[in-house]
Amino acid sequence: MSYLQVEYCTKSDLNICSTNYSEILEILNKENKEGVVMGDFNIDLLQFSNDDFINNTFSQTFVPVITKPTRVTHTSSTLIDHIYTNNVTSTSHSGIIITDMVDHFGTFYVLENPRKNHLPKYEYKRSLSEQNIKKLQEQIKHFYFSDIYHLKANPDKAYNLFLSMIQSTYEVLFLKKKKKEITMHKQYIKKNHG
Numbered sequence: 001m002s003y004l005q006v007e008y009c010t011k012s013d014l015n016i017c018s019t020n021y022s023e024i025l026e027i028l029n030k031e032n033k034e035g036v037v038m039g040d041f042n043i044d045l046l047q048f049s050n051d052d053f054i055n056n057t058f059s060q061t062f063v064p065v066i067t068k069p070t071r072v073t074h075t076s077s078t079l080i081d082h083i084y085t086n087n088v089t090s091t092s093h094s095g096i097i098i099t100d101m102v103d104h105f106g107t108f109y110v111l112e113n114p115r116k117n118h119l120p121k122y123e124y125k126r127s128l129s130e131q132n133i134k135k136l137q138e139q140i141k142h143f144y145f146s147d148i149y150h151l152k153a154n155p156d157k158a159y160n161l162f163l164s165m166i167q168s169t170y171e172v173l174f175l176k177k178k179k180k181e182i183t184m185h186k187q188y189i190k191k192n193h194g
Contacts, residue, residue, distance in 0.1 A: 123179045
C-alpha cells in the first residue's frame, strides 16, 4: 500500500471534507497508487441521499469495505465510520468491533503483507534411513546410563539428562537437509458442473 489517509469530518464541515476526499481519490487514481482512506465522515452510507458521495467514490475505483452500521443507538443505526480502498485484489480482512464503551463501534482493515510471499520457503527433511537408525542404536549402546541412574532421587533431572543425550545424538545423525522449495498453492474458484 502506498497511501493511507485518515479523516474526521464534523457535520458543519461536510462540504470541505467531501471536496478534500474527492481530491485525494482523484490523485490516487491518476497516479495509479493503492490506497486506503478511512475515518468518521459523518455521512451515513445507509441513507440514499448520499448518492453523489458514493458515486464519486466508485468512479475513482474505490470501494467501501465496511457495509454495516458503525453507530447504533436506541433510536437509530448509521454507517458513518468508513474505510475505502482501491486494493480489492489482495487478501484482506475487514470488520467491526462491537463495544459499548464508546458511541461508535471500532472498524478495521487488515492487508496481507505482499513481501512475505516473496521469501523463499523450503522444506527440510531428515533422512530416517536404516543406516542412520543403526548408527543411533550403536550410539545408545555407548551411553553412560550410570549418570542417569545416580539421579534416581530426582526423576525430572534424570529424564531431562536422558532426553538431552538422545536428542543431541539424533540431531547429529539425522541432519535436516533442504529438499525443495515449497510452492504456495493458489486457490481457484471451481465451476460447479452439476
